[in-house]
Amino acid sequence: MSLNLPEKKRSSLSTSPARAICLSFFAVIAVGTLLLTLPYSSQDGQFTNVVDALFTATSATCVTGLVVFDTATKWSVFGQVTIIALIQIGGLGLLTITTFFNIAIGKRLGFRSMQRAQESINVDGVMDIDKMIRIVVKASFAVEGIGAAILMLVFVPKYGVHGIFISIFLAISAFCNAGFDILGFEEKFISLTNYNGSPIVIIVITFLIIIGGLGFIVWADLLDYRKTKKLMLHSRVVLLMTALLIVSGTVMFLVCEWYNPATLLDMPLGEKLSAAYFQSVSTRTAGFNTIDITQMFPVTKTFTMVLMFIGAAPGSTGGGIKVTTISVVVATVISVIRGREDTIIMKRKVAKNTVYKSLAIVMLAGLLVIIAGSVVYFSMPLSTLETGIDSMFEAVSAFATVGLSSGVTALANIPSKLVLTLTMFTGRVGPISFVLSLAANNGIKKNQIMPDGKIMVG
Amino acid sequence: MSLNLPEKKRSSLSTSPARAICLSFFAVIAVGTLLLTLPYSSQDGQFTNVVDALFTATSATCVTGLVVFDTATKWSVFGQVTIIALIQIGGLGLLTITTFFNIAIGKRLGFRSMQRAQESINVDGVMDIDKMIRIVVKASFAVEGIGAAILMLVFVPKYGVHGIFISIFLAISAFCNAGFDILGFEEKFISLTNYNGSPIVIIVITFLIIIGGLGFIVWADLLDYRKTKKLMLHSRVVLLMTALLIVSGTVMFLVCEWYNPATLLDMPLGEKLSAAYFQSVSTRTAGFNTIDITQMFPVTKTFTMVLMFIGAAPGSTGGGIKVTTISVVVATVISVIRGREDTIIMKRKVAKNTVYKSLAIVMLAGLLVIIAGSVVYFSMPLSTLETGIDSMFEAVSAFATVGLSSGVTALANIPSKLVLTLTMFTGRVGPISFVLSLAANNGIKKNQIMPDGKIMVG
Ligand SMILES: [K+]
Ligand SMILES: [K+]
Numbered sequence: 001m002s003l004n005l006p007e008k009k010r011s012s013l014s015t016s017p018a019r020a021i022c023l024s025f026f027a028v029i030a031v032g033t034l035l036l037t038l039p040y041s042s043q044d045g046q047f048t049n050v051v052d053a054l055f056t057a058t059s060a061t062c063v064t065g066l067v068v069f070d071t072a073t074k075w076s077v078f079g080q081v082t083i084i085a086l087i088q089i090g091g092l093g094l095l096t097i098t099t100f101f102n103i104a105i106g107k108r109l110g111f112r113s114m115q116r117a118q119e120s121i122n123v124d125g126v127m128d129i130d131k132m133i134r135i136v137v138k139a140s141f142a143v144e145g146i147g148a149a150i151l152m153l154v155f156v157p158k159y160g161v162h163g164i165f166i167s168i169f170l171a172i173s174a175f176c177n178a179g180f181d182i183l184g185f186e187e188k189f190i191s192l193t194n195y196n197g198s199p200i201v202i203i204v205i206t207f208l209i210i211i212g213g214l215g216f217i218v219w220a221d222l223l224d225y226r227k228t229k230k231l232m233l234h235s236r237v238v239l240l241m242t243a244l245l246i247v248s249g250t251v252m253f254l255v256c257e258w259y260n261p262a263t264l265l266d267m268p269l270g271e272k273l274s275a276a277y278f279q280s281v282s283t284r285t286a287g288f289n290t291i292d293i294t295q296m297f298p299v300t301k302t303f304t305m306v307l308m309f310i311g312a313a314p315g316s317t318g319g320g321i322k323v324t325t326i327s328v329v330v331a332t333v334i335s336v337i338r339g340r341e342d343t344i345i346m347k348r349k350v351a352k353n354t355v356y357k358s359l360a361i362v363m364l365a366g367l368l369v370i371i372a373g374s375v376v377y378f379s380m381p382l383s384t385l386e387t388g389i390d391s392m393f394e395a396v397s398a399f400a401t402v403g404l405s406s407g408v409t410a411l412a413n414i415p416s417k418l419v420l421t422l423t424m425f426t427g428r429v430g431p432i433s434f435v436l437s438l439a440a441n442n443g444i445k446k447n448q449i450m451p452d453g454k455i456m457v458g
Numbered sequence: 459m460s461l462n463l464p465e466k467k468r469s470s471l472s473t474s475p476a477r478a479i480c481l482s483f484f485a486v487i488a489v490g491t492l493l494l495t496l497p498y499s500s501q502d503g504q505f506t507n508v509v510d511a512l513f514t515a516t517s518a519t520c521v522t523g524l525v526v527f528d529t530a531t532k533w534s535v536f537g538q539v540t541i542i543a544l545i546q547i548g549g550l551g552l553l554t555i556t557t558f559f560n561i562a563i564g565k566r567l568g569f570r571s572m573q574r575a576q577e578s579i580n581v582d583g584v585m586d587i588d589k590m591i592r593i594v595v596k597a598s599f600a601v602e603g604i605g606a607a608i609l610m611l612v613f614v615p616k617y618g619v620h621g622i623f624i625s626i627f628l629a630i631s632a633f634c635n636a637g638f639d640i641l642g643f644e645e646k647f648i649s650l651t652n653y654n655g656s657p658i659v660i661i662v663i664t665f666l667i668i669i670g671g672l673g674f675i676v677w678a679d680l681l682d683y684r685k686t687k688k689l690m691l692h693s694r695v696v697l698l699m700t701a702l703l704i705v706s707g708t709v710m711f712l713v714c715e716w717y718n719p720a721t722l723l724d725m726p727l728g729e730k731l732s733a734a735y736f737q738s739v740s741t742r743t744a745g746f747n748t749i750d751i752t753q754m755f756p757v758t759k760t761f762t763m764v765l766m767f768i769g770a771a772p773g774s775t776g777g778g779i780k781v782t783t784i785s786v787v788v789a790t791v792i793s794v795i796r797g798r799e800d801t802i803i804m805k806r807k808v809a810k811n812t813v814y815k816s817l818a819i820v821m822l823a824g825l826l827v828i829i830a831g832s833v834v835y836f837s838m839p840l841s842t843l844e845t846g847i848d849s850m851f852e853a854v855s856a857f858a859t860v861g862l863s864s865g866v867t868a869l870a871n872i873p874s875k876l877v878l879t880l881t882m883f884t885g886r887v888g889p890i891s892f893v894l895s896l897a898a899n900n901g902i903k904k905n906q907i908m909p910d911g912k913i914m915v916g
Contacts, residue, residue, distance in 0.1 A: 217914065233913055234913045234914055237913060299832075299836070302832070314914045314915060315914065322915060324913050324914060324915045325915040327913075328913065328915055329817065329821065332814055332817055332818065333817070333818045333821050333822065335814065336811075336814050336815055336817070336818035337818065341810075341811060343814070345913065347909075348909060349909065350913060352799075352810050353794075353799060354913055354915060355813075355814065355817075356790055356793065356794050356801070356813065357794055357915055358915045359787065359790055359791070359794070359813075359817050360790065360791040360794035360795065361915060363787065363791050364791065374757075374760065378757065388846045388847060389846065451805075451806060451807065452806065452807050452809065455691055455692045455695060455782050455785075455786060455803065455808060455812055456675065456692055456772045456773065456782060457772060457780060457782045457783040457786055457812060457815055457816045457819060
């Protein structure tokens with residue numbers, strides 16, 4: 001009896017990070033929904049449907065970027081400020097929470113920087129974590145500020161005072177990998193399609209996206225590089241995979257869409273390259289677009305789904321199953337084919353429980369996307385021919401918090417909207433809570449010892 | 459230098475089982491293709507197109523059952539005998555080869571029965587393995603013989619002397635999980651659709667399918683049960699999963715197709731149950747059908763693809779990724795969610811390299827199916843509306859050596875036929891060679907020792 005009590009206490013402690021994240025996201029979304037339903041938030045001064053407000057608030061807080069309305073033409077300045085505030089809270093909030101727990105469980109994870117941070121934390125772990133988070137938040141604001149300032153060079157000459165707001169909105173949205181924009185007054189749902197010829201916009205936005213998507217661990221490691229002259233395996237994998245995926249994505253968009261009259265065909269060579277590069281960066285997981293996603297060939301949509309599903313780095317503003325997860329899975333397959341006992345990445349052995357965790361994440365994510373895509377497919381009116389691939393596209397986009405749309409969201413009925421809302425929430429909050437609750441569990445729970453059992457597979 | 463030479467010798471030895479299987483299958487298919495092109499093989503006495511003969515020979519040898527022609531109306535008795543011979547050779551051949559190598563690597567795998575067999579094998583391992591294989595082959599013939607004899611009770615009164623041939627053909631085809639039939643003279647491509655009201659046919663065929671799909675290890679274990687009063691983990695998992703999948707498949711077909719006028723709707727209750735049960739057993743991986751597959755609802759096709767992909771047991775006449783593989787993957791996901799260090803099935807710890815192998819099999823199989831399905835999709839004429847799901851269906855069916863057709867094979871052009879041929883071959887030979895070459899590799903190659911590297915996922 002006296003043994004049971006502490007066990008229970010421990011177990012409730014171990015699930016609390018996950019619960020805390022879910023509840024705090026839920027609270028932010030609820031407030032956002034309330035604000036967005038109000039007449040002040042709309043340009044027409046009317047109340048907005050609760051399902052649509054919920055969808056928009058969830059999409060902003062989970063930094064997804066799927067929209068049922070064009071942001072610039074539907075929402076008032078108040079509504080747009082609400083949306084960008086939700087993006088900033090959702091994007092940085094999750095990043096700081098994961099940073100907090102990464103530090104708290106740092107010793108177990110064994111990251112060098114984490115360990116160093118851990119050493120300076122006092123028993124109740126409040127003081128220095130606060131400091132750490134303040135540094136992360138300040139650094140993020142600084143990066144967003146620089147980005148916004150440069151963007152103003154383009155948007156202030158073009159749109160005057162309103163250009164300042166546009167620049168700030170875009171910088172926050174890009175750094176948080178949210179993909180919302182307020183350029184729809186140029187043409188509804190146009191996103192950045194008009195800016196393929198503007199190197200400043202393309203470069204600033206993609207840099208903000210990439211930095212936001214690298215995640216806290218990589219930033220800390222890169223800042224330490226001058227001193228240590230070494231990068232952790234984690235950072236090397238994230239940086240290599242990011243570079244590899246950007247280049248291969250650019251080539252893929254160029255090859256697949258070169259002859260598509262609705263996207264690349266009529267662009268001059270420079271804009272072709274610029275659009276393909278931008279789309280490659282943005283597809284994992286920012287969700288801006290410089291080419292018309294709905295008009296892409298099915299084969300491009302298929303590859304785009306793969307890029308979206310993979311996503312960015314853990315502990316970043318980006319989504320998806322994460323570049324490290326797919327790296328571990330691919331490395332495991334290669335190791336098995338080569339007859340190795342262990343998963344090897346860059347001459348380092350990956351721990352068994354990291355491999356198991358990656359397997360679980362891929363399987364659960366795949367299952368979620370297939371279920372969500374199927375529900376959307378079967379609840380959609382059969383008006384469009386390609387609804388099969390398009391429904392799956394929308395589900396992947398929602399799960400991976402990308403926000404690119406194949407056009408399904410704009411046509412979606414209430415059940416589809418609710419399913420996509422749930423998918424956005426699960427996609428943003430789910431994997432992280434999942435990993436955190438595990439990390440917590442593993443440190444605390446004793447494993448039952450089981451006898452070995454042999455089983456033949458394949 | 460003196461260290462390198464034995465290494466090379468070992469490495470060529472370790473890949474030889476896989477190569478032996480590939481080459482022997484290749485030889486059988488080549489002879490089959492030659493025979494089937496000849497005018498003697500066709501009812502119209504004309505030469506048959508090489509691509510179609512290759513497709514049919516591969517489908518028979520790999521016990522897949524996809525057909526470009528109706529077997530009963532296209533091929534002469536000589537052609538039909540060629541096909542059933544290819545099925546018997548392909549089905550039992552692979553089973554005996556895997557049995558051979560299971561015994562050869564038995565010690566490493568640690569199966570009780572295998573170990574016992576191993577003990578009685580002399581150094582060059584020829585004598586007793588020969589005996590073992592002869593027992594397997596004799597037992598298989600006995601089961602097929604009994605099945606054929608009972609089927610004659612139905613088919614001889616109905617079709618006279620031809621009924622004997624039909625019964626033997628069906629018994630072999632069912633035990634080998636091939637799914638070929640010669641009932642197309644009743645109506646082209648009708649399969650067993652006319653026999654939902656015949657309990658003898660339904661029961662005999664499903665029992666032959668189930669027994670064939672359990673695999674050698676389970677047979678040996680069940681035969682030992684009287685002595686040992688215990689079943690190995692492997693056998694318990696195979697038996698439980700087989701039962702579970704049959705029941706849930708039956709329920710799925712009943713629920714999804716109950717109101718489909720093209721399948722279950724107009725059947726009396728008994729036939730509804732009989733057809734759903736039969737289709738559930740046959741979908742993994744025999745490939746006979748008692749309902750019209752092409753007319754099933756998309757949702758049923760989707761679940762059918764899942765059943766096909768899972769398949770039967772390892773070392774059996776069935777295909778797919780295997781019930782044990784999916785069990786290990788699901789158990790790993792559950793273990794990760796529960797925060798366990800190890801994969802636990804039925805209170806037994808599953809070895810790490812079994813988990814890695816399962817992960818690799820699922821990923822490679824998924825990749826193969828997606829690539830094959832996409833190639834078929836993009837090479838098919840866009841005449842049918844549902845080609846997306848139907849192409850994927852056909853690819854899964856070919857990979858998992860099921861042979862159920864959504865109608866794509868009948869319409870397929872030459873590139874699609876060649877892709878499906880390759881998929882059938884890879885699906886039947888690939889996973890087994892793959893696992894065998896690994897098993898051999900693992901036993902021989904020393905693993906380089908790598909330092910641990912930490913990586914964060916999800
Ligand atoms: K996004
Ligand atoms: K079959």
